[in-house]
Amino acid sequence: MGFIRNIFALLGVVAVGLAIWLGPALYKYKVAFDGFDDQAFDTYKSMMDRLAETGNSAAATVWKAKVAEGLTFEDVDQSIKQVAIDRNIKGVGELPLGDQVAAMTGKPWRKLNIYLYCNPLTAAKMVEYDPAYAAYLPCRVSLVEDNTGQLWLYTLDGCVSKVVEIDFRHLRAG
Known part of the structure; x- marks a missing residue:
């Protein structure tokens, strides 16, 4: 049981570290998208989905x-x-x-x-x-x-x- 608790604790530390490391960059994008047209996020998301799907x-x-x-x-x-x-x-x-x-x-x-x-x-x-x-x-x-x-x-x-x-x-x- 202690092993599982330690794994979850390690995952928690990694998650907090990633949030601290990536937080400012992700916040920058959130602020930028707040000023875009309401449909911009969906348009860019569909573009990224197609890029991931086709590689083109x-x-x-x-x-x-x-x-x-x-x-x-x-x-x-x-x-x-x-x-x-x-x-x-x-x-x-x-x-x-x-x-x-x-x-x-x-x-x-x-x-x-x-x-x-x-x-x-x-x-x-x-x-x-x-x-x-x-x-x-x-x-x-x-x-x-x-x-x-x-x-x-x-x-x-x-x-x-x-x-x-x-x-x-x-x-x-x-």
Whole structure:
């Protein structure tokens, strides 16, 4: 019985030591998150969960959704463009990278379009807040055909993905 008591005592000492050692660092993060948007913690937690699951930092920072069966690349292409018009978001570019790869290699390649959108007033607010946000502009939505022919929507996780998730729910599988 004394052995078990000593083990628990040792565990208690280790726990108190860890709390003293890690406490200030963890408190720093708690204070920082207190000033963030209410959904920030959940967004960052889901990113960390995806990073742990995939081991891929790019996959951890994006939102993706499988496109519903029966919708063609052209259907989704037109829907993406219509959602931008409906939301009064300016299309500032489109990159038909799949077609470009096929043209450069002379061989058919899967479909991949990247759509670039920007609301100039929102972009200005982002850059005024912190010029580092300029690296995220313009906002991108990608339509990707995977190796099996299935279509997927991708965008950065966070605010952009919430708009895409709402507006494109009619395109998503499941």
